[in-house]
Structures are given as C-alpha cells and as structure tokens.
Amino acid sequence: MARSRKKELAVNTGLFAISSFGSKLISFLLLPLYTAVLSTGDYGTVDLMNSTVGLLVPLLTCNVQDAVLRYGLGKDAEPDEILSVGLRSVGVGSCILFAALAIIAGLGLAPFDNVYLLFLMVMFVLTALSNVTTMYVKSQDHVKSLVISGVGNTLVMSVSAVFLLVVVKAGVIGYMLSMILGNLFAVGYLFYAGKIWQGFTAKVRRGLYRSMLAFSLPLVANSLAWWINDVSDRYVVTLVCGAAANGIYAVAYKIPTILSTFQGIFYNAWAISAVKEFDKKDSDGFLGRTYELYSAAIAIACSAIMLLNIPLARFLYSNDFFQAWSYVPFLLVSVLLNGLALFEGCLFTAAKDTSAVSWTTLIGAGASISSCIILTIAIGPLGAAIATLLGYLVTWIMRTIVMQKRIAQLKVAWRNEALTLTALIIQACMAMQWSMQLAQIPLMIFIVYLRRKQLKSVLNFVSGMVGKFFRRPSRLK
Numbered sequence: 001m002a003r004s005r006k007k008e009l010a011v012n013t014g015l016f017a018i019s020s021f022g023s024k025l026i027s028f029l030l031l032p033l034y035t036a037v038l039s040t041g042d043y044g045t046v047d048l049m050n051s052t053v054g055l056l057v058p059l060l061t062c063n064v065q066d067a068v069l070r071y072g073l074g075k076d077a078e079p080d081e082i083l084s085v086g087l088r089s090v091g092v093g094s095c096i097l098f099a100a101l102a103i104i105a106g107l108g109l110a111p112f113d114n115v116y117l118l119f120l121m122v123m124f125v126l127t128a129l130s131n132v133t134t135m136y137v138k139s140q141d142h143v144k145s146l147v148i149s150g151v152g153n154t155l156v157m158s159v160s161a162v163f164l165l166v167v168v169k170a171g172v173i174g175y176m177l178s179m180i181l182g183n184l185f186a187v188g189y190l191f192y193a194g195k196i197w198q199g200f201t202a203k204v205r206r207g208l209y210r211s212m213l214a215f216s217l218p219l220v221a222n223s224l225a226w227w228i229n230d231v232s233d234r235y236v237v238t239l240v241c242g243a244a245a246n247g248i249y250a251v252a253y254k255i256p257t258i259l260s261t262f263q264g265i266f267y268n269a270w271a272i273s274a275v276k277e278f279d280k281k282d283s284d285g286f287l288g289r290t291y292e293l294y295s296a297a298i299a300i301a302c303s304a305i306m307l308l309n310i311p312l313a314r315f316l317y318s319n320d321f322f323q324a325w326s327y328v329p330f331l332l333v334s335v336l337l338n339g340l341a342l343f344e345g346c347l348f349t350a351a352k353d354t355s356a357v358s359w360t361t362l363i364g365a366g367a368s369i370s371s372c373i374i375l376t377i378a379i380g381p382l383g384a385a386i387a388t389l390l391g392y393l394v395t396w397i398m399r400t401i402v403m404q405k406r407i408a409q410l411k412v413a414w415r416n417e418a419l420t421l422t423a424l425i426i427q428a429c430m431a432m433q434w435s436m437q438l439a440q441i442p443l444m445i446f447i448v449y450l451r452r453k454q455l456k457s458v459l460n461f462v463s464g465m466v467g468k469f470f471r472r473p474s475r476l477k
Helices: 002-037 040-061 064-074 079-107 114-139 143-167 171-193 206-241 243-252 256-276 286-307 309-316 319-350 354-379 381-407 414-431 438-450 452-471
Strands: none
Touching (some): 002 143, 040 079, 040 114, 040 171, 040 243, 064 114, 079 114, 079 206, 114 143, 114 171, 206 319, 206 354, 243 319, 243 381, 256 286, 256 319, 286 319, 286 414, 286 438, 286 452, 309 319, 319 381, 319 414, 354 381, 381 414, 414 438, 438 452
16 A cells, blocks of 8 residues: 555656656756846846736636646546636636726826736636646546646747747747647646546536635635745845846845756645545655655755855856845755645645635734834845745744644654754855855755655665666566
C-alpha cells in the first residue's frame, strides 16, 4: 500500500516535471529577449495587468476550481455535473467583469490605454477557464493531458513572442498577444482532451451547486489573502517608486521562479495524493516523511540558487534590469515558505477545513501588506521583498500550529525545520551584499549536513528509479 502511494506520487511528479521543466526552461531563455526589447515601464504595466487577473479570477468565480478538484477526486457527484458548476461560475464572473470594464472604458476612467483593458478581459476568461478545466482534468487522472497542455502553452507563447517582438517588432502589444495565444492553445487542448463541452449541457442538482460553493467560498478569502502576499507588493512599489521600479522588481521574481518550478511540479502531484492518502494521525508517518523530504529538497535548492544569484542575473537581466539581483535572496526564501504553506494547505483541503486555510492566510496577508507599505516607503523595493518574506513566514507558522493541533499530526522534526529556515534567512542577508557572495558557502554546507538524511533518501530513490529503467529488459527482438 505504502509503495503504491509513493509510486503514484512519484509518477505524477515525474509527469509534471516533464511539463514544468520544458516550459520554464523555454520561458527562462526568453527572459533576456523581454528585458532587452521591452522598457521597464512596459514590463511593469503588463505585470500589473496579470497581477490584477490573479486577483479577479478567484473573486468573480468564487474560487470554484478548488471545489471542482476536491469534489472530482471525492466522487461526490457525476463528473459532468461538477464541471458544469465550474463553467457556469466562469460564465457569470466573465459577464460581471465585461460590464465593469465597459463602463470604465466608456467613462474614460482607466489610467492607461483601453488595449490593456482588452488584454485584462481576455486573460481573465482564459485564466478562469484554464483553472476549471485543469482541475477537472486533474481530478479525472488525465495527467498526461495537463503535460501536453502546459508544454504547448509555452511553445506557442515562445514562438509567437519571438516572431512578434523580433520580426514584427510589435513591442508590448506583441508581448501581450503572445501570452494570449499560449493560453488559448492550453485551454483549447484541455477542452478537446477533457471533453469539456459535455459540461455545458449537464444538469446540476441544486444541492450540489450549493455544496460546492459552500466549500469554495471560504477559499475566496484565502485566494485574496494569498494574492496580497504574492503580488500586492508590486502595487505598493508602483505607487511609491513608479512603474519603472516595479518593472525591475517584477523581473527579480524570475530567478525565484526556478525554485517555484520545483515546488509546482511536486504540488500538482501532492494535491491529488493529499486527498487520497489523508490520515489525521499520520499513523504510518507517510505524511510527515513526505513533508520532510519536500522541505529538505527545496531548502537545498533555495540555498544553491541563492549562491548562483549574481551569475544568473548577469545572464538573464539586461540593461537597467540587472539591479534586480539584490531583491532576489529574500524573494527566494519567500517562495520556499510559500511552498511549505501550500503543502500544508492541501491537507487542510483534504480535511475540508477551508475556513482555517483562509484565516491563516489572512493573518499573513495583514502582516505582509502593513509591513510592505512601511518598509517600501523607508528603503524602497527591497523593503517590499522583506515584507513578502514576513507575510509568508507568518502564514507558515500559523498553518503549522493549526495543522498539528486539529488537522493532521505530522511526524516531523520541527527543530531541524526551524534551523534550516534560520540558516536560509541568514544566507539571504549575506547574499544581498556584493562582497559576501562566497561567504554563503559554509551556510549551504550546514544546510546540506542538517538535511543529509532526507537528501540521502531522495538520492537513493532517484538512483533506484534510474536503475530500474536501465535494468528493464528490452522488448525488441
């Protein structure tokens, strides 16, 4: 039983790895093009539009995608019924946003060109549909379809970006159009692979609709709070320091994206396993061991990326964007804490305790936004990076306390977790100083030593999987 659980988690993680690594690698290689062609102001404005989409989608769709996944995995209703609830919520939210943007455009209230409003509307529809269809396909165990969708999205966006920015020289319009085309491919493929059209005609029991909304509505507050933690710092930087400064700050997130890619690979697989294998008492230690392996892996990766921050910045950031390197260390630790909190959030969702997910995030969001305003005014964008770390730290601490008391009693060596995090924060303080780059090495060695047991388990597992692959008898004669 334990072996099959590990195997399912490993297989799903591997499939998502194929998708994420290919996608992120291509996007990473295109970053020098974006920073060379686009101005810091253009990049910052488009980043704000995408951040606004991230705010509006959960708000206007009642975060229904989480209910689609949870109810789909729980087999609480027919799949077509569950999908229909999700699609209807997207339709209602899209109509509300279209009416609001039409009024804003008609009255001339937008502080930027209407083309950005059009981009906002299209990206909202595509993102909302992508969220619902992705969760539905995931709940039906069609992981391969998600892989193809993700890789296709990146390829279409990348090819069109090169063509529109280099050949056509369409500037920021071409940049926005390439993102739309990539997302359009992803949604279109999932509609085909998941037979999404069936959900448009499915009849829905009133009780199911109410039940799914009762599950997802508390998560709206969670998503909004998570948005505050994740991107409100960019709004504060824009208001205090200007759009150009936000463009530099926004591009600083691209190096931490390396770490979030590893987290996203695991998270997509863990979201499925957490529901299937939830055990409040963690009787066999499966949940605790998985947490420790995950936290050790991303901690070591975080430390290594921090050490390589400046060489990566030299490769990725052109012109004025290079100064973003100094914001990266604190954002890296923020991403790590975000990943740990999301891991725990999956267990909250598995236990259907969505209210606890929300209020723990709200507390962290309050700490984030209040400190962000104060620190950004005091020391500029670096203050926003520090505030982001504080927000995620508070969220992780609150979730860990609540999880251990009433969700699931994970068998974890919390002392090692605390020591690892302390070492990473100290390393981040050193990494933001140009003269102390090599001084980080002893801290990285200490983190590896501290998590040597988990590192050995990960390496043994990987070597075992590779060994099985090469020992597999060939079927060719």
